[in-house]
Amino acid sequence: MPFLQKRFYKDSAYRDTGSLSKTASPSIDLPAKTNLFNLSGSSVKKSSRTANAMTVDVEDYFQVSAFENYIARESWSKLECRVERNVDAILESFSNKNIKATFFTLGWLAQRYPHMIKRIVADGHELASHGWEHIRVFHQTPEEFRADITKAKQVLEDTSGSPVLGYRAASYSINKTNLWAHDILREAGYLYSSSIAPIAYSEYGIADAPRFAHYRSGEKKVDGPSDDAILEIPITTMAVPTKNIPCGGGGWFRLYPYHLSKWALQWVNQHDKQAAVFYFHPWEIDPEQPRQKNLDWKTEFRHYQNLTRMESKLDRLLSDFNWCRMTDVYDVYAGRSPASTDSTVTLMQR
Numbered sequence: 001m002p003f004l005q006k007r008f009y010k011d012s013a014y015r016d017t018g019s020l021s022k023t024a025s026p027s028i029d030l031p032a033k034t035n036l037f038n039l040s041g042s043s044v045k046k047s048s049r050t051a052n053a054m055t056v057d058v059e060d061y062f063q064v065s066a067f068e069n070y071i072a073r074e075s076w077s078k079l080e081c082r083v084e085r086n087v088d089a090i091l092e093s094f095s096n097k098n099i100k101a102t103f104f105t106l107g108w109l110a111q112r113y114p115h116m117i118k119r120i121v122a123d124g125h126e127l128a129s130h131g132w133e134h135i136r137v138f139h140q141t142p143e144e145f146r147a148d149i150t151k152a153k154q155v156l157e158d159t160s161g162s163p164v165l166g167y168r169a170a171s172y173s174i175n176k177t178n179l180w181a182h183d184i185l186r187e188a189g190y191l192y193s194s195s196i197a198p199i200a201y202s203e204y205g206i207a208d209a210p211r212f213a214h215y216r217s218g219e220k221k222v223d224g225p226s227d228d229a230i231l232e233i234p235i236t237t238m239a240v241p242t243k244n245i246p247c248g249g250g251g252w253f254r255l256y257p258y259h260l261s262k263w264a265l266q267w268v269n270q271h272d273k274q275a276a277v278f279y280f281h282p283w284e285i286d287p288e289q290p291r292q293k294n295l296d297w298k299t300e301f302r303h304y305q306n307l308t309r310m311e312s313k314l315d316r317l318l319s320d321f322n323w324c325r326m327t328d329v330y331d332v333y334a335g336r337s338p339a340s341t342d343s344t345v346t347l348m349q350r
């Protein structure tokens, strides 16, 4: 068995709580943090070193789903691109705080900005797939989806020289209507997906989906890992008596006061005893981005609210918690036979 693969198998110990989060292992590069969870007046005061997953959905300001009806895909290549400079700023910030993260990146961007991809990987971050050009899965046929995720994986791997194990659907667009996507993701060689929001929210989300990492085979949740099951790692929510509330990033993070987000994530770590999965976009730290005109008020609010405050909020978040790559927090190789991981191991060694 190749060395790297052996190492991942060795790290497959889980907590007694049934969590899929890894216990500390030699492969986890944990940033040193000691002053966590000190929110005064809260019942969650004790120190913790919970490893949470920090993720970045790498897309530019004109590629967001909310702009689909305003900006034609055919015009993307003529628009001012700001993703490279924004990703550079994120890389610098992560480097200053000794944080390694996972970058779910569009294949479309990897093809045009290969140096950006190489910088992400050179800094020790995990490169993952955000599909080819941000088409939501519920707008694709199974055949279109297969072509999309296969092409994105191939281009990301060829550009970076690193295996791409993870996938995140555009706008969390795997819902109850397209759970077939899980089988296609496994067949294409992905080991995990972070594409279900366990909330009830207009087009996306599955309100009664499990809130934490679990295995799925096709439409079914299954008990454990196997070659045909994919690990789904949902974006973090907080459970209140009647529903789940999003607290894992996006527009919600910009909307809430920082202390509310911090408290919710602490609650997940301390009371649910689970890792949190957080996400943001490069365009969210860029208040100078070209402003799209004639938007409806809801789209305008969702995209532009509190952009000027995002960087300072994010800075506090990065300092207040312990952030790692998805593959540090979750053992994505668990239960895979050597045959199912051969291609990724080969890629890691070349």
Ligand SMILES: [Zn+2]
Pocket (backbone or CB within 6 Å): 057, 059, 130, 134, 169, 170, 171
């Ligand atoms: Zn996206």
